[in-house]
Amino acid sequence: MSQSGLPPLTGAVRDLAHEVVSALRGGGHLAGSTALADDELGLAAVRVLGADVLLPATLAGYSLSPERVAAFRTATLAFPAAPGAAPVTAWSHWGMRRALRTLSGPDEDPALPDTGEPGASWLHSLPWQRFTHQLAVLGALALPGLPSEVATTAALRPVDLARGFVRAVRRRDWLQAAGAARWLALLDGVPDTLGLDTGLDFVLLMSDDDPRVALQAHAARHIRDERLLDEGLRA
Amino acid sequence: MTSTRLIHGVGLRALEWLHARRDGFRLEPDADPEVGLMDRFKPIGELAVICGVIFREGVAGSRQSQLARQLLDHVWRDTLDGGRMLVEGARTEPISPIPFEVYLPFRELGYEQPDIERATRLNHRLGSWSAVEVLPVRRLGLSAFQRRFGLRPEPGVDEATARTWLARTPEPWTVEGHIAYDITHTVFHLTDWGERPDRLPPHIAGYLADWLPVWLDDWLELRRWDLLGELLVVDACLPRPTFDEAAWEGFAAAQQPDGAMPALREMPEGEPDDLFDLVYHPTLVAAFASALALSRSLSALTPEPS
Structure with missing residues (x-):
């Protein structure tokens, strides 16, 4: 679904949100099958929605493809919260790292160390x-x-x-x-x-x-x- | 905490404006019979209610009390011709409750007109009076006024209360302007215009404590001063008033230097009589909110007897 007349990022965020909603409502069958766009726009859209991109898994318990989780990890790494960032930015990023850890198990990700709550x-x-x-x-x-x-x-x-x-x-x-x-x-x-x-x-x-x-x-x-x-x- | 000086100043200025423009409380005896005389009784009845609140609460300075007494004497003696214009209204529309509603607050302040009392007692015996189709909040008002007059209300106040929007405590996010006025008037009638805050049923008081802050915030931002003033009265009727600082400061800032309170946004322009009709109500509301909030805030300062 493309959203004509919207700024590209707004459209990409809406598309991604629509996909998450469909997965939540449709029993999760879409959640793992669609690849996340890993271009700059796609990754930025993931950063805007944050941990909610993984909601079909973290809330509803559906499984996600490893590719999807990997793309989410790429977005998390690509848009870190800068030191001194607004609290909501820092917390949103904390939520993304936390969601990744939930899905990838207890082993520490060296690129995304657990820095505690902001x-x-x-x-x-x-x-x-x-x-x-x-x-x-x-x-x-x-x-x-x-x-x-x-x-x-x-x-x-x-x-x-x-x-x-x-x-x-x-x-x-x-x-x-x-x-x-x-x-x-x-x-x-x-x-x-x-x-x-x-x-x-x-x-x-x-x-x-x-x-x-x-x-x-x-x-x-x-x-x-x-x-x-x-x-x-x-x- | 909102300063009592600010609250007091709003009331004093409002009363000074009403006093200076007291000729605005006028009747139109030659009004088209289809329009009727009754429309112009409403401001006079509201003035009497608010002056009654000012005397009752006893927190106004001597200047305010003097202005209120002069205003009442003026409208009773000159505008209502010692109550005879109310009788005239009752002759024109015998079944209308309006002359009774306007008369009651005067009666409570010591003014008398026996013919209106006779008409009221007769109307009270009519099936038509309790059957006439009005909004639930107005029905509650009529029942409350009958009780105050010493008549047995039909329907009773509790039954009339149960039919109102507020008593059913519906979703607070559905409240728009008309519903908000129904809420404020339900509180006015239930508490006898702030005299008996304890008569507010606990489930209604709890509901208002939860949601009134949102409505104050909302109508402050929309700069609807008339409604905001009535909501500030409601706050002063609660078991624990908040004297919302932002709302009171915004309300006070909207008042004109001469004491007039615009109904919404800016002060309108127009001929004196037209201008009076546009702003007398929010200005009366300002005097009402001030008297009641001042009284409640001063009694909150009084230490409980130990």
């Missing part, structure tokens, strides 16, 4: 509006079983994130709304009155099938469904 102190003092914005940008870190200081901080402020979701919907910032919803799907303590399930459908409907929004929204729904299933099994 630190999340910048989040603590942010008002709920900015807090939600930053968390939504880091939606790729909202995964069950992926502990991080960002996730720990998010878990302390579910009402603030819920407020940020409402604000994003009111402002028609569907990408931010979907990113916030993905964290909310993961957290305890979200007010029931938020209406997250219908909210997710509303965001999908209103965003005109923007693949980047759909990626976050479908990830959110996947996380939520698994949680509900777990709770149902425990009950």
